[in-house]
Amino acid sequence: METKNLSLAYDRETIIQQLSLSIVTGEITTLVGPNGCGKSTLLRGLARLLKPKAGEVLLDGKAIHALPTKQLAKQLGILPQGPTAPEGLTVYELVAQGRYPHQGFFQQWSPEDEETTREAIAITNMVELADRPLDTLSGGQRQRAWIAMTLAQKTPILLLDEPTTFLDIGYQLEVMELIERLNRERQMTILLVLHDLNQAARYSQRMVVLNQGRIVADGTPGAVLTKELLANVFKVQANIVIDPDSGSPVCLPYRTAVPTPHSNGANGHKK
Amino acid sequence: MTTPAASVSRSGNGRLIGRAVWLPVGLLVAIILLVMVLAISITQGAAELRLSTIYEALFAYDATVFDHLIIRTVRLPRVVAGVIIGAGLAVAGALMQGLTTNPLASPDILGISAGAAFAVVLGTFLFGGAPLLVTGVLAMSGAAVAAIIVYALASAGRGGATPAKLTLSGVIFAMFTSAFTTAILILDRNTFEQIRFWTVGSLAGRDWEQVLWFGPLVLVGLIGALLLSRQITTISLGQDVAKGLGQNTAVIKAFAALMVILLAGGSVAIAGPVAFVGLIVPHVARVVCGVDYRWIVPFTAVIGAILVTVADTVGRVVLRPQEIPVGVMLAFVGAPFFIYLARWKIR
Amino acid sequence: MQTNEFPKPNWIALRPRFLPFSARVDRRVPAVFLVLCAVLLLVLVLSVSYGAYKIALLDVLRAAVGLETSDPNHALVVRSFRLPRILLALLIGMALAASGAIIQGLTRNDLADPGLLGINSGAGVAVVGYITFAAMPNDALLPWLALAGALGASAVIYLLAWKGGVSSLRLILVGVGLASLGGALISYFITRLTLENAQRAYAWLTGSVYASTWPEVRLMALWLLVLLPLAFLFARQLNLFNLGDDIATSLGTRVEQHRLTLIALSAALAAITVTVAGTIAFVGFVAPHIARRLVGPTHEGLLISTVFVGGLLLVVADLVARWVIAPGELPLGVTTAVIGAPYFAYLLYKRGR
Numbered sequence: 001m002e003t004k005n006l007s008l009a010y011d012r013e014t015i016i017q018q019l020s021l022s023i024v025t026g027e028i029t030t031l032v033g034p035n036g037c038g039k040s041t042l043l044r045g046l047a048r049l050l051k052p053k054a055g056e057v058l059l060d061g062k063a064i065h066a067l068p069t070k071q072l073a074k075q076l077g078i079l080p081q082g083p084t085a086p087e088g089l090t091v092y093e094l095v096a097q098g099r100y101p102h103q104g105f106f107q108q109w110s111p112e113d114e115e116t117t118r119e120a121i122a123i124t125n126m127v128e129l130a131d132r133p134l135d136t137l138s139g140g141q142r143q144r145a146w147i148a149m150t151l152a153q154k155t156p157i158l159l160l161d162e163p164t165t166f167l168d169i170g171y172q173l174e175v176m177e178l179i180e181r182l183n184r185e186r187q188m189t190i191l192l193v194l195h196d197l198n199q200a201a202r203y204s205q206r207m208v209v210l211n212q213g214r215i216v217a218d219g220t221p222g223a224v225l226t227k228e229l230l231a232n233v234f235k236v237q238a239n240i241v242i243d244p245d246s247g248s249p250v251c252l253p254y255r256t257a258v259p260t261p262h263s264n265g266a267n268g269h270k271k
Numbered sequence: 272m273t274t275p276a277a278s279v280s281r282s283g284n285g286r287l288i289g290r291a292v293w294l295p296v297g298l299l300v301a302i303i304l305l306v307m308v309l310a311i312s313i314t315q316g317a318a319e320l321r322l323s324t325i326y327e328a329l330f331a332y333d334a335t336v337f338d339h340l341i342i343r344t345v346r347l348p349r350v351v352a353g354v355i356i357g358a359g360l361a362v363a364g365a366l367m368q369g370l371t372t373n374p375l376a377s378p379d380i381l382g383i384s385a386g387a388a389f390a391v392v393l394g395t396f397l398f399g400g401a402p403l404l405v406t407g408v409l410a411m412s413g414a415a416v417a418a419i420i421v422y423a424l425a426s427a428g429r430g431g432a433t434p435a436k437l438t439l440s441g442v443i444f445a446m447f448t449s450a451f452t453t454a455i456l457i458l459d460r461n462t463f464e465q466i467r468f469w470t471v472g473s474l475a476g477r478d479w480e481q482v483l484w485f486g487p488l489v490l491v492g493l494i495g496a497l498l499l500s501r502q503i504t505t506i507s508l509g510q511d512v513a514k515g516l517g518q519n520t521a522v523i524k525a526f527a528a529l530m531v532i533l534l535a536g537g538s539v540a541i542a543g544p545v546a547f548v549g550l551i552v553p554h555v556a557r558v559v560c561g562v563d564y565r566w567i568v569p570f571t572a573v574i575g576a577i578l579v580t581v582a583d584t585v586g587r588v589v590l591r592p593q594e595i596p597v598g599v600m601l602a603f604v605g606a607p608f609f610i611y612l613a614r615w616k617i618r
Numbered sequence: 619m620q621t622n623e624f625p626k627p628n629w630i631a632l633r634p635r636f637l638p639f640s641a642r643v644d645r646r647v648p649a650v651f652l653v654l655c656a657v658l659l660l661v662l663v664l665s666v667s668y669g670a671y672k673i674a675l676l677d678v679l680r681a682a683v684g685l686e687t688s689d690p691n692h693a694l695v696v697r698s699f700r701l702p703r704i705l706l707a708l709l710i711g712m713a714l715a716a717s718g719a720i721i722q723g724l725t726r727n728d729l730a731d732p733g734l735l736g737i738n739s740g741a742g743v744a745v746v747g748y749i750t751f752a753a754m755p756n757d758a759l760l761p762w763l764a765l766a767g768a769l770g771a772s773a774v775i776y777l778l779a780w781k782g783g784v785s786s787l788r789l790i791l792v793g794v795g796l797a798s799l800g801g802a803l804i805s806y807f808i809t810r811l812t813l814e815n816a817q818r819a820y821a822w823l824t825g826s827v828y829a830s831t832w833p834e835v836r837l838m839a840l841w842l843l844v845l846l847p848l849a850f851l852f853a854r855q856l857n858l859f860n861l862g863d864d865i866a867t868s869l870g871t872r873v874e875q876h877r878l879t880l881i882a883l884s885a886a887l888a889a890i891t892v893t894v895a896g897t898i899a900f901v902g903f904v905a906p907h908i909a910r911r912l913v914g915p916t917h918e919g920l921l922i923s924t925v926f927v928g929g930l931l932l933v934v935a936d937l938v939a940r941w942v943i944a945p946g947e948l949p950l951g952v953t954t955a956v957i958g959a960p961y962f963a964y965l966l967y968k969r970g971r
Contacts (some may be wrong), residue, residue, distance in 0.1 A: 049864050073870025080864040086726070089860075092627045095918050096642065097857055101870035108643035108854060108918075109631050118624060131625040153869065233770040375729075375794060428967035436966055442729060443962050446900055450955035453824050454948055461821065464813050471805040544799055595806070603804030606795045610778055613791035 001025075001046070001076075001157060005055035007036070008045045009020040015041040016054065023157075023191055026155070027235045028183050032202040034062035038079065039193045040161055042210065046191065047078040047159050059157075073110045077150035083160040086133045092130045095120050096154030124178060137256045142170025147178065157189045158182070165195060172196075176203050197234075201225050202248045206218035209233060225249045231257045238247055280559040294318070297559065309354070312584040315344045320346075344478065351486070352477040352541050353583050354576040357548060359489040359538035361575025362496050363531045364549025365556065369507040370527055371434040373408050378414075380536040381441030383447070384544035386417020387536065388470060388563050389448040394463045396455050404480055406469065407540035411479035411485065414536035420444060436497060438489070472545035472598025474583050485537040487505055489543055494532030494574060499527055500564035507564065545598045547605035548575050554612055578604070628914070647919035654926040661930065662708070665937045666700045667795075670945055707950065708929045708935040709838040710827070710891045711901055715928020716849050716888035718902030719921055721910070723856040724880050725786040729901035732888035734793035735881065738897040739800025740771025741889070743807075746819045750807040760822070761893035766887035773798065776881060783874055785863070786837040806959045819845045825898035827936060834894045841890045846925065849883055853917035856880065860915065878902035901928050904958040907965060931958060 003020030015038040023029055031039040044050040046057055048064050049073050056063045064072055077098075085094055098120065098251040108235045110252050124144045133141055143163060150158060160179070164172040179215040180203055184186045194200040201221035202209055209224060211233045217224045230251060238253040288383070315321045320338055323606040327341040360378060374593055378384050390413025391406055401409070424440040425432040456463045469590045496503075502523045513520050538545070556570040579597060586595035630648075633640040645793040667678045673695065677687040681696040717732045725734070733739070744767025749755045775796055779789040804823065809818045855876045858866040867873050888902065905928035906920070912927070935953040942948060 046865075047864075047868055049867055069867070069872050070870035071866065074866070078864070078868035080862070080868075083862055083865055086860045088910065088915050090914075093629070093914075094861075096629075097861060097865075097869065098856060100854060103854070105851065106639045109633070109640045109697055111631075111633075112632065114627075121624075127624055150868075234656050243768075375790075379798075424963055424966065439966055440755060440963070443959050444964070446903075447959035450663045450900075450952045450959075452966055454821075455823060456823055456953045457817070457949055457952075458943075458946070460817060462815065463817055467805075467808050467816060467820075471802070471809055543730070548796075550798070599802045599806040602799045604801075606799035609795040609798075610792050611790055613795065614778065617842065 001058075001059050003042075003046065003055065003057050006042075006045060006052050006057060007054040008041050008050055008201050009044070009053045010041075010050075013055065014213070016137065019213070019215060021208065021215060021218075022054075022188060023158075024206065025189050026183075026187050027206055028179065028190045028192065028204040029206045029208060030194045030199055030204040031208050031210060032194055032200050033216075037210040038213040039210045043159055043161050043191065043193050044080075047076065048072065048078075049078070049080070073153065073155075075157060075169075076154055077078045077153045077155040078161045079146055079158075079163060081149050081165065083146055087135055088133050089125045089135075090131055090133050091121065091126055091137070091148070092117070093231075094134060094145055095148045095152050098149040101153060116154060118146040118151050123149040123182075124150060138171070139167050140174055143167060143171070143175055144178065147175070151182070155182075160192045161193045162195055163192065164199065172199065179203065197225065201250065202243070202246055222249050225251055274541045275458055277567070282397070283361045283390060294560055298569055298573065301570065301577070305573055305580070306338070306348055307576050308580045308584070309350050310557045312350050312353075312580050313342060313589055316341075316346060317582055319498060328415035329414045337551075344563050347480050348479045349474055349477050349583070350580060351438035351473055351482050353579045355482065355489050356474075356538040356542045356545060356592055357552075357579030358493060358546060359534040359575075360548040361552035361571045362493060362557075362568055362615045363534035363538070365553035365571045366499075366503060366534070367549070368553050368564075369488075369503040369564060370524055372437045372507060373434060374499075374510060374554070375550070377440075378531075378539070378551065380420045380445065381459075382439070382444035383414045383454070383531070383535045384539060385415040386420075386447045386541040387411070388544055389413055389468060390453050392462060395465050396459055399461070400465050403476070404484060407485055408587070409528050411488070411540040411542070414539050415532045418442060418528055418532045418592060419446070421472050422525075431521065432612045458480075468523050468614040469543045471596040472543040472601075473596035474542055474579075475594060477541060481541045485540045488533045488537035488540075492537065493568075495526070495530040496534065496568050499523065499530065500568045503519075503564040503568075504562065509564070520548060541605040542597065545579070547598075547609075548579060548590070551605050551609045551612070552578060554609075558612075629916075630656060630928060632740040641818070641918055643922075644913045644916055644919040646913050647831045647923065650919075650923055651926065655924065656833065658708075658926060658930050658933065659771050661933050661937065662704060664706050665857075665933055666839045667935060668697055668941065669694050669700060677774070689702075701833050702935060703827045704829040704936060705835050706827045706894060709835065710895050710898065710927040711905070711930070711935075712742070712846070712925045712930025713838070713842055713887045713891050713928075714762060715905035715924045715931075716846060716921060717737060717884045719906040719917070719924040719930075720852075720856065720880055720884040721902075722847060722906050723917060723920075724859050724864070724877060724884070725790055726860060726909065727786065727790060729903075730790065731885065732819075732898065733797055735885045735888065736771030736775045736793060736800065736901070737768045737885060737888040737892060739804070740767040740769070740774075741765070741796045741892040742804045742823050743767055743800045744770075744940055746804050746807045749815055749819050750810055764892045764896075766891055768892050771800070772881065772885035772889070774924050775814055776878070778885060784877055796824075812883065821949060823885060824898045824949040825896040828947065828949075838890065838894060839888075844885060845887050849887070849919075850921055852876070852880055852883070853921055856917040856921075860917075878900075894952070896953060898932075900954045900958050901931055904962055905931055907962065 004020055005018045007017055031042060033039045044234060045052060059075060096117050102113065121127055124147055126144055126148055130138060130139060134145060164175050176199055179190055183190050204221065207221050207224040208215055209229065216233055217229055225240060227238060227240060230236050235257045236253040237255045237257045238251045240249050240251050243250050308320055310325060313325050314322060324338050325342055328339040333339050364377040367381055368374060387410040390409045394401060394409040417464040421441045421444045425436040456466065482597060484616060505516055505518055506520060506523060551569065552575040553571050555574055556567050560570050582600040583597040584599035586597055589595065627646055629642045630645045663675055663678050665676050667673045673692055677692050679697060680687045681692045700929060714732060721732060721734060722728055722730045741764040744763040745760055748763050775793050779792040788811050811819060855871055858869055858871050863873055906924045909920055909924035909927045913923045931954060935950055935957055938947040938957060939950055939953040
């Protein structure tokens with residue numbers, strides 16, 4: 001999956017400018033960047049929730065806006081930020097909705113649909129909660145249920161927009177471990193937007209840093225997460241240490257960095 | 272979150288002007304506009320009058336001059352009534368939208384107008400025709416009872432009067448009472464004949480009596496709304512935020528509901544159930560001055576007054592000698608504007 | 619993989635062996651459906667037996683199927699007067715309820731009802747405007763005007779809400795705006811009419827099944843036979859709209875195309891009721907709420923339950939309308955609210971949020 005000179009805009013305000021990015025199959029890639037950098041917008045563009053203003057998004061070489069929507073939905077699962085379900089909807093029913101692209105006008109519920117729904121519930125550890133209404137669950141459980149819904153879609157690619165926001169730390173790790181497991185066991189290609197740099201570094205094979213609608217860094221977490229980047233893009237001074245457990249870099253911010261008036265963010269500014 | 276005093280807004284030509292300066296100036300401009308509109312409104316009628324005559328009638332009154340008499344006894348009370356109901360309904364709508372955090376809340380949707388209409392229709396049905404003043408008292412009490420029932424209904428059960436429950440109970444109450452109103456109007460021809468003109472909402476024939484009876488109620492409501500405006504801002508940010516900031520939301524809501532009764536009830540008592548002002552004016556005010564109710568309330572009041580005055584004047588002029596009631600004119604002006612706003616503001 | 623036992627799913631799968639069809643409904647649906655049907659049948663018989671001319675329950679059944687009864691008048695009263703109006707009430711209730719369920723699901727807003735699509739205000743403006751401005755109003759034209767007004771208003775609302783797509787909030791706001799404009803226009807027209815015409819217009823606006831005829835029943839039934847199955851086939855799309863436009867898109871629905879289809883379905887269902895009975899408020903709003911309490915929020919079961927709840931509500935409302943001030947009669951639109959509102963208040967009390 002890749003984008004070619006993609007530009008995205010809301011009304012007249014252009015958020016993403018001429019961006020080219022290709023997602024490697026079988027990897028976990030995270031998009032990070034300061035608030036308003038366009039990372040969620042880019043994800044929406046990749047998920048065809050936002051029509052490109054210029055350029056295109058390609059999947060296996062074909063423009064996604066030209067593909068039949070159901071066919072695309074078998075390739076690409078998406079979980080937007082903060083989804084809401086109607087009152088009283090059970091986990092079972094929610095996950096079953098994920099089967100939609102595999103159903104026909106008259107074949108609305110095949111044995112295979114039932115099978116896949118159960119599998120998705122099992123893999124997300126929601127078995128015991130399957131018959132509970134969503135509004136009675138905790139935030140972490142609800143998020144897992146939504147992920148189960150996208151899994152029932154049986155797509156090789158999954159796009160997730162800040163799946164851990166508003167969750168307690170334990171639930172955050174629960175969700176991230178699930179994502180890691182899906183990548184490892186099912187070879188799913190996963191693209192995430194994340195807020196937490198350390199989580200991104202810990203769980204992804206590749207990090208893409210966005211600032212003002214452009215890619216400013218792209219590579220392994222170790223290569224991307226540097227003091228210079230944190231100072232220039234996130235405006236913080238931080239130490240980078242290596243987590244002895246996982247071997248991934250961890251940033252410890254200790255002070256906001258005051259940008260000098262003439263630094264334009266492109267070249268490093270050190271104290 | 273930015274406080275209005277500290278934040279700055281960038282005006283069109285790129286200069287920075289503090290909101291602390293901009294907002295009072297904007298309000299002053301709006302008030303001047305209102306005065307101009309009022310003056311023009313007084314000149315319009317069966318006989319067109321000159322502005323100088325209005326000045327004389329106000330400040331050098333001569334009871335023997337016919338025009339002075341008309342201004343003092345017919346045209347002036349009518350525009351004053353317009354200002355009162357415009358400000359009253361608009362501010363009532365603003366309070367309700369803040370309390371329910373629902374942009375569609377307004378006296379006509381949340382059951383206040385329906386309650387007032389039911390009281391008036393029931394009164395007319397039981398006692399026959401009544402003078403405008405009695406109708407006003409009926410409307411006022413109907414509105415008050417409606418507000419209390421809607422509020423009580425929403426407070427019952429677990430969770431208390433949440434915004435969603437307030438909205439639903441208002442809508443349900445409106446439907447329920449309208450059904451009875453309709454039943455009476457269909458079964459009793461006499462009541463129907465008397466009431467069909469009232470239900471449109473009109474300022475025709477309103478004089479000092481109505482203004483003096485019900486104007487003070489609206490005025491008290493306006494002052495109360497201003498005093499409560501800071502707390503309403505907090506509530507409008509959401510139930511949890513308000514609680515987090517240590518606000519006793521139940522007491523504030525009850526007081527605000529009382530102000531709504533005075534504002535909406537007093538207005539309905541004067542002019543009947545005039546729709547739309549309460550719904551759209553707060554949205555217009557928000558476009559002008561942001562989300563702080565300390566500014567929304569005064570702006571809403573002035574813009575509401577301007578809107579009603581203009582609508583009433585146009586309604587008197589376009590089909591002369593016939594008159595289009597202010598309630599209808601407001602919908603004509605308001606609906607397209609509201610739709611425009613919806614298209615423009617919502618992505 | 620888990621070794622835990624799966625709880626029983628809260629649906630039952632329907633896969634008839636002899637049809638290329640499969641579907642899934644909430645497991646409460648069959649029981650709810652049977653109970654609703656039984657109650658409905660009971661109320662229907664009671665309703666037919668009640669009137670200025672009382673008929674024993676057994677005679678009602680005999681007359682309805684064409685058997686001889688003790689009194690030859692029975693057949694006439696049952697078949698010519700009572701059955702058509704009662705069946706019409708039933709069908710109208712069904713249509714309005716389905717229309718309401720669709721629009722509530724589509725906009726994800728439980729305050730929505732067919733009135734949001736301009737059905738009532740559009741039909742009202744057309745009919746009352748015609749009575750006001752025509753020199754010699756012709757009653758035969760009213761149903762057609764109502765239909766044109768209702769569908770025209772829906773189209774205008776849809777077009778005004780369109781901006782590269784129709785967001786549900788925009789649809790709601792535009793709908794409310796136009797409904798208010800329509801309401802003001804109607805009130806104004808009514809002040810301009812002679813008292814007699816004004817009252818006639820007002821009665822039409824309130825809705826009534828007084829003096830209904832078999833052709834009207836047949837017309838309604840025919841339309842429902844076409845529109846309701848269509849609505850049921852779109853149940854899954856409604857489920858997806860319930861999860862938000864983004865999810866619906868990502869699961870592969872053509873959102874705008876389906877939205878337009880569903881809006882058209884909802885508008886058509888409500889608009890045909892307006893042609894035979896005027897505007898009847900409340901059913902379209904409240905029936906989906908009641909049905910949701912009975913069978914949950916998935917539309918496969920919700921739509922069918924809503925249809926029967928709506929039908930039942932209107933048949934009961936019609937019975938009450940004929941009963942409270944007998945021998946006089948209240949308009950149907952009045953009693954629906956009086957019956958439905960207290961139940962709704964109870965729901966609100968239980969909901970607690």
